[in-house]
Amino acid sequence: MERWIISFCIIAIEVWGAVYFFDIFMERKRKGWLDKGRYMILYLATVLVALLDMYQDTMVIKVLVAVLELMAFCAVFYKAELKQCIFFSMLNYSLLFLTDIFSLLIENILNSKDELYALENPFWLVPMKMVRVFLLIVLRWIWKGKNSYGALSYKEWRKFGMVPVFTFVSMLVMYFCYSGEKKVQAAYLFLSAGLIAMNFLVMVLMQDILEKGELLRESALTDQKKESQLSHYRDMQALYERQGRKMHDYKNQIRTIQVLLKEGDTQAAAGLAERLTESIFVEMSAVNTNHAVVNAVLNQKFHVARGQGISMIFRVGDMSGMRLDGEETVILLSNLLDNAIHECVKVAGLGRKAVINIKLVEEGGKLIFSVKNPVAKKVQVADSIVLDSGGGMHGVGLMNVKAVVDKYGGDFAISCDQEKFQAVVML
Amino acid sequence: MKIAICDDREDDRGALKALLEAYGQDFEIREYGSGESLCKDMDYIRECGIVFLDINMDGMDGLEVARQIKSECPKVHIVLVTAYVNYALDGYKVKASRFLLKDDLEQTLQECMDDILREILQEERVMEFGFVEGNVRLKVDDIIYIETNKHKNVFYTQEQTFNIYKKMDELEEDLKEMGFVRIHQSFLINMKYIERISSYVMVLTTGKEISVPKSRYSEVKRQYTLFKGVE
Numbered sequence: 001m002e003r004w005i006i007s008f009c010i011i012a013i014e015v016w017g018a019v020y021f022f023d024i025f026m027e028r029k030r031k032g033w034l035d036k037g038r039y040m041i042l043y044l045a046t047v048l049v050a051l052l053d054m055y056q057d058t059m060v061i062k063v064l065v066a067v068l069e070l071m072a073f074c075a076v077f078y079k080a081e082l083k084q085c086i087f088f089s090m091l092n093y094s095l096l097f098l099t100d101i102f103s104l105l106i107e108n109i110l111n112s113k114d115e116l117y118a119l120e121n122p123f124w125l126v127p128m129k130m131v132r133v134f135l136l137i138v139l140r141w142i143w144k145g146k147n148s149y150g151a152l153s154y155k156e157w158r159k160f161g162m163v164p165v166f167t168f169v170s171m172l173v174m175y176f177c178y179s180g181e182k183k184v185q186a187a188y189l190f191l192s193a194g195l196i197a198m199n200f201l202v203m204v205l206m207q208d209i210l211e212k213g214e215l216l217r218e219s220a221l222t223d224q225k226k227e228s229q230l231s232h233y234r235d236m237q238a239l240y241e242r243q244g245r246k247m248h249d250y251k252n253q254i255r256t257i258q259v260l261l262k263e264g265d266t267q268a269a270a271g272l273a274e275r276l277t278e279s280i281f282v283e284m285s286a287v288n289t290n291h292a293v294v295n296a297v298l299n300q301k302f303h304v305a306r307g308q309g310i311s312m313i314f315r316v317g318d319m320s321g322m323r324l325d326g327e328e329t330v331i332l333l334s335n336l337l338d339n340a341i342h343e344c345v346k347v348a349g350l351g352r353k354a355v356i357n358i359k360l361v362e363e364g365g366k367l368i369f370s371v372k373n374p375v376a377k378k379v380q381v382a383d384s385i386v387l388d389s390g391g392g393m394h395g396v397g398l399m400n401v402k403a404v405v406d407k408y409g410g411d412f413a414i415s416c417d418q419e420k421f422q423a424v425v426m427l
Numbered sequence: 428m429k430i431a432i433c434d435d436r437e438d439d440r441g442a443l444k445a446l447l448e449a450y451g452q453d454f455e456i457r458e459y460g461s462g463e464s465l466c467k468d469m470d471y472i473r474e475c476g477i478v479f480l481d482i483n484m485d486g487m488d489g490l491e492v493a494r495q496i497k498s499e500c501p502k503v504h505i506v507l508v509t510a511y512v513n514y515a516l517d518g519y520k521v522k523a524s525r526f527l528l529k530d531d532l533e534q535t536l537q538e539c540m541d542d543i544l545r546e547i548l549q550e551e552r553v554m555e556f557g558f559v560e561g562n563v564r565l566k567v568d569d570i571i572y573i574e575t576n577k578h579k580n581v582f583y584t585q586e587q588t589f590n591i592y593k594k595m596d597e598l599e600e601d602l603k604e605m606g607f608v609r610i611h612q613s614f615l616i617n618m619k620y621i622e623r624i625s626s627y628v629m630v631l632t633t634g635k636e637i638s639v640p641k642s643r644y645s646e647v648k649r650q651y652t653l654f655k656g657v658e
Contacts, residue, residue, distance in 0.1 A: 029642070311534035314526045355538040359656065364622070370656030413652035424656030 006125055011050060013129045014096060015043045018070060020136050021092045024143050026078040038077050045069055059175055063168065067093050083157045084149060090164035091199060096132060097171050098196050103128035105189040109182070135196065143203060152209065163202045167195050217399070224331075224400050250276065289360065291319035293329045298358075301337040310344040310354045317361035324367075324427070328404045332369060333360075335397035336423050340373035343421060347374045367410075369425040378418050401425065428452070428547075429474050433459040433492065434481035434508070439529060443479055443508065446536050452544075462487030466495055473500050476547055477540075481529075482509040502550070504543050508532070542657075552605065556582070559590040567605050571620045571633060573598055575613035608650045610639050618654040 019039055028035060049069050053062050070089035074080050080088070107128075152160075174188050253276050260269035289295055298316075305312055324332065337356070344354035357372040398414070401423075405412040410427035430447060434440045440458045447454055459465040462484055465472070472478060478496060482489035493505050504524040524546075525539050552567040559579070569584045575595055582589040591598075599609050606618045610629060614637055622630045627644055629637045639647055 311528075311531045313535050313539055315524075316526075353534055353537070355535050357538065357542070363655070366655075368655050372657070411648050411652040413649040413656075415653055422653060422656055424652045426652050426655055 007050070010125055010129060011046050012043060013126070013133070015039060015046055017096070017132055017136055018042060018092055021139070022074060022078060022088060024140050025088050026074065026080045026084065029077055029079055035077065042073050045073070060172065063093070063172070087157065087161055087164065090168065094164050094167040094171065095135065095196065095199060098167065098192050099132040099135060100128070101171065101174060102189065102192040102196065103131050105185055105192065109185050109189065139200065139203065142200065143207060149210070156209065160202055160206060163199060167199060170195055224397065289316050289319040291322055293326045294319045294322070294333065294360070297330055297333040301341065305341050305344070305356065308341070308345055309348055310341060310356060312356045312358055315359040315361060319360065321362065322367060324404070331400050331404050332425060335401050336369070336371045339397060340371045343373055343375055346376040350376055367427040370422065372420055372422045374419060375416060375421045379416050379421065381414050381416050428476040429455045429471065431457050431459065431465065431472060431475050431478045433462060433465045433479065433489070435460055435484040439481065443532060446532055450537065450540055461485070462489065462492040465492055469499055472496055472503060475503055477504045477506060477543055479506050479508055482507055504547065506539060506543070549605065554601070556589065556591055558582070559592065563589060567602065568619065570617050571631065572617060573615040606654060608647055610637065610643055610647050618651055621651060624648055624651060
């Protein structure tokens, strides 16, 4: 009877430890009442697995079932991909197993026993579990990283995954090759402590990689911001240069009109004047939104697009009240329009019509900026970023846009189907 | 559908008419050589789905015509056509649907027509529902939201409410891609009537406040943002 009571207590501590471990590394899905009952759900599942293990002799299968149970728990309750579920479930179980072996080995050495899995007094199991609890607290203290693993590539996950796999193999070897000899026990004690330390090291290394990845991304974002600002000044420069050339041209045209008028050829003069007026509007007066920076960017992108055979349909409003500063405006407009133009060039290359729909208006006190363009091929999108073929983030332009949107507490959404890509900013 | 083209240049009118006829749908198209002649034919304009207006016309210019049309027929879609991009801002002031450049029409007209026809279809879409009150043909755009109340779902429109014994999942499927968002097990909202969403509360234009669960909040905001981008 007391064994049953101790077993249920041990399972409760292990379940608490597992949930604590997963909470350190993964973000919960927050499923309401189901989330609140996750301890109980895992507890009942673990009890069921333990009862089933009574009818199973093969250690390998017992371990696999236990890991699968944890993986299922992760998949249901945490926002984690399959590789993260596998990695953290194996890591959790290996730490559990290793701390148990470590504690039992200490007890064996002290009591000069030959069997690994029998304690003199079963009540010692409860304080033994405190070793794992202590390690979890240390792990919590070490792991200051965010639970976002996008920076890790598939290759890096594979490399990190080798550690828990190696740990598992080592654990099973220790289990099956156990001996009562003091030297063997001491060696296994050292090995289990070393494996625990190695697993901790893996987490520290992972954290370092994630932090460095974050720094690299921030650096890329800063570079991109500088590039956007430079691009804006280049746009202004290009505009002034074009205006300067046109002014020179118009002077000549006006002189020609004067000559025609002096000669009495009023019809030719009127025709030339009309063509000149049209030319001035088309070339120099670009999209007018009552905001100098917006005008500069839209104008430049409009001309760039036209130069590449890409058309634009506008729905623009009065932007004079826009609260973004110049740099943020450039980041927002340039990134989205550059992406649209870039994609339209590919579409035009396939012989399809390339038209960009631009909406930049203020409605209900909110600034709405929407860019819709055709796509050559559907792209994967997730959480307002475009993913590359490997599932990682493609480019930093949209991250810059998101950073500006987040600063103002706005919303940014993207969607893509087989034909169209749409990006919308609402501030 | 009836379409009106107003441009003081016959060549430009002809070119636009040809493009519209090539669009592939059976349109009734009338041409007008000035803003004044267009405004005299308001009976036809009221029946029009789309009016194409050149901005730069002698006499009454396109913007003035657009203002007059909008004041008498607010539901007509106005597309301003011009050689001058500079007027884009003014175009929006008169609530023009779109703004196209004349020298770009071959590229842009189809896209523009696709979008406007989709909007018109959305505005006019009517569905028949088997309500407790009887079979009723409702304009989808008139539905503000649908709420579950005990074992039935209640349709809230501007004028009245209707009850229906149909699952919310089925209603969500029926109204798919018509601008509705499922914010809750018990609520299906027409995004046209959303005033704002913040701090997990959605406020409708009618003043009704509905809590948005945390688990659905980011997806609801995403759908609403995309909706505002195309509206």
